[in-house]
Amino acid sequence: MKHARNNDLSDRRSAAAEAKSALLSAFRTASTTDEPARLARQSERATIAAAREERRLERERVKRDEAERQAAEAAERQAAADAASRAETEAREAAERNRIARVVDDAAARKAERDRRYANRKAKPA
Template sequence: MSQFNPNSMTDRLKAATEARAAALARFRDRPPADDPVVVARKAERAQIAREREIRVAAREQARIEAEAQRAAEAEAERERFAAEEARAAEEKIAQAAAARLEQKAQRDARYAARKAKARR
């Protein structure tokens, strides 16, 4: 069963015509492009856009500077670590040399003791 539709074809055409006429009236009622209010609103929007671009550029610059700072800190950390490793390696070499000298001194003392014992 179909429902009863009280709108006839002429009613629908009339409503569509009135809607088009209302849209056209709204379009005609707009202020012209050279109206001071429109010009001021456009200038305000342009100013807001420029300020937004400046803020975006400032944030980008801050991000770049922070990234450069992090890179410099990482490089300094790597250099400090390399210097620490070099110092540790030099210390290890010095300890090995001192141990060799101590061993040589002990060996020489044993040799001298053997010689002294043999001469008696």
């Protein structure tokens, strides 16, 4: 026989209440005896969390510094490339101006030579 005695509703309710009060008293005694260890664990966790946060902030600072350094290097490279491009453009324009000046001078010299030949021809007695 599994249940030798007859469990009425009142018996079951009283057994449940006794079990509940036993659990509650066990919890209270466990929490009061475990209080110093719990506080120590809590303070250790807070210390670990603070150290973790400090390491995270340091990582973010390093990342930010690295990003700023890379941005500065990129700006320097861009400025150097712009200066080189500007110098190349100015050199190309100067060469073009010199070529144009030579062409104009050559044209003027040819015209002057032509005018001189024409004048000599006109000056010859016919």
